[in-house]
Amino acid sequence: MEITEFDSHTQIPGTTLFDGKMAMKGYALNKMCFSFNAAEAREEYLADPEAYHDKFKLNEEQKQACRDKNVLALIAAGGNIYYLAKFAGIYKLGVQDIGAQQTGMSVEAFKEKLMRQGD
Amino acid sequence: MAKIIGGITTSHIPAVGNAIANESFVDPYWKPFFDGYPPIREWLHDQKPDIVINIYNDHGLGFFLDQMPTFAIGAAHEYINEDEGWGIPKLDPFPGAPELSWHIIEGMVADEFDITSCQELAVDHGFTVPMQLFWPGAPHNPEMPRAIPISANTVQHPIPTLKRALNFGKALGKAIRSYPEDIKVVVLGTGGMSHQLDGERAGHINREFDEMCMEKIVTAPEELTKISRHELVRQAGTQGTEFLMWMMMRGALSEKVTPLHKNYHIPISNTGAGTMLLECID
Numbered sequence: 001m002e003i004t005e006f007d008s009h010t011q012i013p014g015t016t017l018f019d020g021k022m023a024m025k026g027y028a029l030n031k032m033c034f035s036f037n038a039a040e041a042r043e044e045y046l047a048d049p050e051a052y053h054d055k056f057k058l059n060e061e062q063k064q065a066c067r068d069k070n071v072l073a074l075i076a077a078g079g080n081i082y083y084l085a086k087f088a089g090i091y092k093l094g095v096q097d098i099g100a101q102q103t104g105m106s107v108e109a110f111k112e113k114l115m116r117q118g119d
Numbered sequence: 120m121a122k123i124i125g126g127i128t129t130s131h132i133p134a135v136g137n138a139i140a141n142e143s144f145v146d147p148y149w150k151p152f153f154d155g156y157p158p159i160r161e162w163l164h165d166q167k168p169d170i171v172i173n174i175y176n177d178h179g180l181g182f183f184l185d186q187m188p189t190f191a192i193g194a195a196h197e198y199i200n201e202d203e204g205w206g207i208p209k210l211d212p213f214p215g216a217p218e219l220s221w222h223i224i225e226g227m228v229a230d231e232f233d234i235t236s237c238q239e240l241a242v243d244h245g246f247t248v249p250m251q252l253f254w255p256g257a258p259h260n261p262e263m264p265r266a267i268p269i270s271a272n273t274v275q276h277p278i279p280t281l282k283r284a285l286n287f288g289k290a291l292g293k294a295i296r297s298y299p300e301d302i303k304v305v306v307l308g309t310g311g312m313s314h315q316l317d318g319e320r321a322g323h324i325n326r327e328f329d330e331m332c333m334e335k336i337v338t339a340p341e342e343l344t345k346i347s348r349h350e351l352v353r354q355a356g357t358q359g360t361e362f363l364m365w366m367m368m369r370g371a372l373s374e375k376v377t378p379l380h381k382n383y384h385i386p387i388s389n390t391g392a393g394t395m396l397l398e399c400i401d
């Protein structure tokens with residue numbers, strides 16, 4: 001078994017494996033995002049995001065990534081995409097919106113890219 | 120004795136739940152996907168299984184990172200569905216089959232698979248979308264069997280190996296077949312196929328790899344166990360690891376199976392969507 005299998009900084013370009021290292025780093029952020037399963041939590045967040053960040057003890061990197069709604073920065077700060085999807089949902093951003101943002105494409109161009117892979 | 124009549128695979132993309140709610144079945148985007156389901160529904164209508172084992176992966180509804188089971192088996196009288204964060208109307212509870220659940224848990228732990236038993240489990244789209252696809256109107260379709268959800272961790276590495284997933288399925292199959300009641304059981308493997316939601320590689324889909332998997336899983340699932348988890352991520356994308364559920368399903372079936380139906384379509388949402396119906400040979 002190769003040791004690289006346990007390294008989140010893999011050689012797969014544009015990919016971060018969410019492993020123990022990232023899980024440790026992102027726990028507070030992911031816990032906050034997990035809370036967004038509840039509609040009341042989503043409302044509470046939108047009413048005062050900064051207070052909600054503090055409630056879950058986010059670090060500054062995580063807070064800034066949330067303020068910027070920057071998915072790559074959220075991932076770098078330890079965010080796991082399954083939980084981040086709930087954060088994105090608060091702002092009505094779907095998986096194509098966040099795909100477009102991460103790849104630096106327009107949403108239309110990103111959808112086009114998906115369609116082309118079916119050819 | 121209980122009998123496993125076959126296995127079915129399907130992707131379980133959340134957008135499908137919306138498309139079902141909007142009845143977008145003949146919409147040009149959705150038609151090639153939904154066309155893959157009527158032959159499977161007919162087979163289910165003819166076979167009328169008593170129990171469905173629904174192997175899926177939770178996406179952050181039933182489990183969080185505080186306690187993350189690698190393999191979890193539902194042992195509840197019913198399974199509730201809840202808001203996953205997007206405010207989609209929740210479905211009514213799905214009836215369970217706890218006596219069989221506990222039989223499976225006993226059998227698998229005796230077989231040295233250390234699993235987590237769940238007497239309460241909220242099931243997400245990974246479980247509900249396939250139920251709705253195969254039994255329209257679920258959970259209120261009268262032909263919908265009682266369900267046992269089994270969830271494997273693909274949220275956080277280390278995830279199980281493909282070999283472990285296949286062997287899990289074999290132990291599951293053995294446990295089911297040793298149940299003394301004459302019931303018919305169908306096993307679902309849901310999720311996949313290739314897709315990646317996160318990172319600069321978001322939007323990655325791999326038709327060639329998916330098609331290879333769909334072929335090998337019928338005739339030579341053991342060969343697929345040679346794929347490392349790292350390689351699975353490279354080929355199928357970070358969320359393409361959901362293919363593990365297909366391996367678990369396959370392990371529970373007879374060694375030889377008859378592939379009765381197959382459909383593959385790119386893209387549904389960000390995903391290569393694959394559907395298969397494999398009938399067990401006695």
Ligand SMILES: [Fe+2]
Nearest residue numbers: 245310311361
């Ligand atoms: Fe999934």
